[in-house]
Amino acid sequence: MKRFTGQDRSITDKWRPATLAVRGGTARSDFGETSEAIFMTSGYAYDNAEEAAARFRGERPGMTYSRLQNPTTDMLEKRLALLEGAEAARATATGMAAMTAALLCQLSAGDHLVAGKALFGSCRVLVDTILPRFGIQTTTVDARDTQAWAKARQPNTKAFFLETPSNPGLEITDIRAVADIAHDAGATLVVDNAFASPIVQRPMDFGADVVAYSATKLLDGQGRVLAGAVLATEKWMNDTYLPFTRHTGPNLSPFNAWVVLKSLETLDLRVTRSCENALKVASFLETRVPKLLYPGLASHPQHTLAMQQMTAGGTIIAIFLGGGRPQAHALLDALELIDISNNLGDSRSLMTHPASTTHASLTAETRESMGITEGMLRLSIGLEDPRDLIDDLGQALAKAGL
Ligand SMILES: *Cc1c(COP(=O)(O)O)cnc(C)c1O
Secondary structure, X not given: OOOOOOEEOXXXXXXXXXXXXXXXXXXXXXXXXXXXXXXXXXXXXXXXHHHHHHHHOOOOOOOOEOOOOOHHHHHHHHHHHHHHOOOEEEEEOOHHHHHHHHHHOOOOOOOEEEEEOOOOHHHHHHHHHHHHHOOOEEEEEOOOOHHHHHHHOOOOEEEEEEEOOOOXXXXXXXXXXXXXXXXXXXXXXXXXXXOOHHHHOOHHHHOOOEEEEEOOOOOOOOOOOOXXXXXXXXXXXXXXXXXXXXXXXXXXXXXXXXXXXXXXXXHHHHHHHHHHHHHHHHHHHHOOOOEEEOOOOOOOOOHHHHHHHOOOOOOEEEEEOOOHHHHHHHHHHHOOOOEEOOOOOOOOOEEEOHHHOOOOOOOHHHHHHOOOOOOEEEEEOOOOOHHHHHHHHHHHHHHOOO
């Protein structure tokens, strides 16, 4: 029987990001396969009983069960950590599994969490409804207002949670300033970086302690699998995260891990091109709609801050129409190329009406406080020719009366 050697070519951060994205974390078996293998296995066999006992005592390296380790998932985690500049990464089944585990692993009844108001819909439900059921106190603040974070601190504050750029309002939070306030209070800053990806923004470079992803978005980038990831220091992972997840099991399946692993090889190419396309489309739309938000345009109220912590404006544009839901739905229904879809970060350009889809489970007041109006549309730009996207939007805007 051939034995997997787990040979690691020692790809470390001495290589540049584009190289790490292709080769980081690769572990070859004795077959010498060039493309990474998929290890669809739940368990592992041992040469003898003492070997099993030694692995369970943690005295010998080696895998024991795929809720704890898997070679394919391991490759993804190593590659992701290298791209993010993090010591450690763990992959999860979905982005929400990542957010939930990143918060629940460090919060107990009686602790307090401060979170930005402008969060992905399910993240708001987690903060407003689910965590309080377990006796965790939560406060939401306008994440753009640095002083609001300082004012919300309490003696029992253990964590800060934010998303920048936020979904779907594209609000920018000053990561460095909020990290300083969190650390001053002895709290951990968790940043949901799904909208940026490590290509556009590396929150740890600005002081974030934990970075969490929906890898369903730009990391897979082709709309195929749900996945998530949590990145942090080795110490936090071992002392805080793993004691929770080893026994609650939010793991990513090895097959889905492989899909995302292969996607990371093209992450830089895809995200860079999508950002270039988004800037072109946003520049066109700005001349046609009453209001638009895109962090890469000077018209975004936080453009300067965005460009301090992001390398590009991102792939998402928020459009605000004057005619409320009827006009927003009319624009969606007139699209010929761009799909109506609540997903984002796909190679296909997608548009959604957040008030009636992703954020429909929130109250109208909560939506209003997050800047989600009835006339708002979120546009996720993909890899099509930007001239075709502009043509499609041009004809759809005309049909919607713009
Ligand atoms: C999609 C998304 C999530 C949730 O991720 P899933 O993979 O759908 O569970 C969390 N945060 C942000 C910012 C997202 O866009």
